[in-house]
Amino acid sequence: MKSSRLVSILLLLQTRGRMTAAQLAEELEVSVRTVYRDVEALGAAGVPLYGDAGHAGGYRLLAGYRTRLTGLNADEAEALFLAGAPGAAAQLGLGSVLAAAQLKVRAALPPELRAHADRISGRFHLDAPGWYTEADAHRAPYLTAVADAVWNNRVLNVVYRRWQEPTDVERRLEPYGLVLKAGRWYVVAGPGPRTFRVDQILELTSLEEEFTRPAGFDLPAHWAEYQRGFHERLYRDKAEAVVRLAPGVTLARATRHDGSPAPDGWTTVTVAIESVEHAHAEFLRLGSDVEVLRPAELRARIARTVTELAARYGGSPAAGDD
Known part of the structure; x- marks a missing residue:
């Protein structure tokens, strides 16, 4: 229009x-x-x-001219207030800033659009962390310092904990941007760029040294490409497991089905797995609806776990466990 x-x-x-x-x-x-x-x-x-x-x-x-936001339509006003993420803003130290900005935008809206904005705020709430995540599980004590370095192009020296040996390493980071994914904050930093979990930063020193952000660096585009690469790498050259599944049970990572269902309705499928450790936890979640046939190492590990569980739950509860 x-x-x-x-x-x-x-x-x-x-x-x-x-x-x-x-x-x-x-x-x-x-x-x-x-x-x-x-x-x-x-x-x-x-x-x-x-x-x-x-x-x-x-x-x-003309210098000094400003227009009020009366050109917003109802859908745009609703989207604006739905897009606010108060939890994330608070973690970045911007909770009061976001609240003030929304108040100013709301005051600038005509009455009919103000009603739309209030309606969307009262009916939708964004909660980024996963359901089974404890409140302090993803605490990132250095998040505000990382955000400040992102904003001011400051170099960081950090001690970072990674999953492989040596676990605690020193890194020099040129932080390009922050991403909130499933309740966890990640910093995308040069050189590379590479991605680091902010809650795995054990120590941080902000230097007076400034860095030059790469020309044309697009954080959303980089993150989208990083996610695509992550999923491609996740099961590339990984092992496979052959399992039997109870009737009605399916696995998204099944690479092929080995024949028709058996007379009892169970099906045999081949599944890509990241590792024996990861598959052990994943298959245990299915309980008695899955039977691992191969590899032998995985089958034996699950058998040991089931035996230990049977022994633990087969007798009387320990003293004090009423």
Whole structure:
């Protein structure tokens, strides 16, 4: 709609400064001729907007001019308040800032859109951590310091705990950005870039040294590519297990089904596994609905665990366990 496009032009010029007609047209996905008409309409409406000719020219607003956010439609207002993540903002030390920003936006909305925003806030709540995660399980005491380094392009020296030996290592990080994934914070940092869990940082020293952020680095695009690579690496060149599954039970990682179901309804499938340790825990979750046939090491390990559980639960409870 034209009214929405006019507001978009205002907000673009307000936030980015001078822009050419071609840049505005590309941003709004319209023709340059349409931009010319819209600019004329804004001028006729009294908006202090003017253009400069020449190679370095373009349109800009008169210095100091600001528009209220009355151009938001209902869907945009709802999305704005749904997108707020108070828990994440609080962890970054920005809880009060987010609350103040939402209050200002709410005050700038016309009454009918304010009602929409209040409605969405009262009906939807975003809770990023997993359901079975304890409140302090993913505490990251150095999160605020990492966020400050991201914002100010400061180099960090950290002691980081990783899963392989040696477990505790020193690293020099040039933090490009922070990502919140399933309740955990990750910092994407150079050189590389590489990804580190913030809650695994044991010690941190912020240096006075500044780094130069790579030109054109796109954090969302990098994270999307990192996730794709992670899932590809997860089961690449990994082992396989052959298991029998009870009727109605399926496994998403099954690579093939070995024949038709047996007379008792059980099916035999081959499954990609990351490791014997990981598969041991995963298959135990299925209880009696799965039987591991191969590899022998995995079958023997599960058998030992089941034997230990049977012994533990086969007798009377220990004293004091009423």
